[in-house]
Amino acid sequence: MRRDPAYDGRFFTAVKTTGIYCRPVCPVKQPKRQNVVFYPSAAAAERAGFRPCLRCRPETAPFSAAWNGTQATVSRALKLIEEGALDRAGVEALADRLGIGARHLARLFDRHLGASPGAVARTYRLHRAKRLLRESELRITDIAFQSGFGSIRRFNAAFAALYGRPPSSFRAPRAR
Structure with missing residues (x-):
């Protein structure tokens, strides 16, 4: 198997013998072919009982929310606001739904949009x-x-x- 960056984030390789899943670009020694299972997403690999690799960090693969960075959080917040999340509750409740603090949410909005969530x-x-x-x-x-x-x-x-x-x-x- 090659470490082709074109496939990074498109599938994940899980190794049965170690119980770990990796990105296609992981620098570790390649496992034997019979010990490998492929998954279309990190979530599918985790659902099958595999742990993420500590070297290639699959949660930071392209197309993941972590790879998109804080912009992904702001996009999720905008979608919730558009659906009326702040019509029914405050910024604190919105931040809780996103898994961050209200002050951090305000900082992200200021950085990415130049305006507060309100x-x-x-x-x-x-x-x-x-x-x-x-x-x-x-x-x-x-x-x-x-x-x-x-x-x-x-x-x-x-x-x-x-x-x-x-x-x-x-x-x-x-x-x-």
């Missing part, structure tokens, strides 16, 4: 509300709550702060 959530809420104002016939109070705002007052204040005008001014003109 500011990102507010922007998502405003965009959601603006779209509903233009495309639906819902009452403005219903739109406020569907967009994730906790109160009408916050809804109106957010529009006034960002756009300098009330939410009703974004309604599409109605055909008579």
Whole structure:
């Protein structure tokens, strides 16, 4: 077997005799072919009872979350925020779901996005509300709550702060 970096992260090699799985680029001595099992992911190898190699560190293979670094955490957080995670709970709860602290999450957002998780959530809420104002016939109070705002007052204040005008001014003109 060759140590071809083109295959790094695409499959993992597990050695039956040692109970360890490795990346294809691992510098260890190659095992006998009859002692090797191949797995499509590190999770599959671990599920089969193999431990990760301490030399090649399979958890850092390309295409893994660790390889993507902190950007993967920020991407997961953005997806959860877009789904409304901060509409129902605070930043602490979001950080707990991601397995990190709230302060660390705030630092990651500042580094990668230049904004706090709360500011990102507010922007998502405003965009959601603006779209509903233009495309639906819902009452403005219903739109406020569907967009994730906790109160009408916050809804109106957010529009006034960002756009300098009330939410009703974004309604599409109605055909008579």
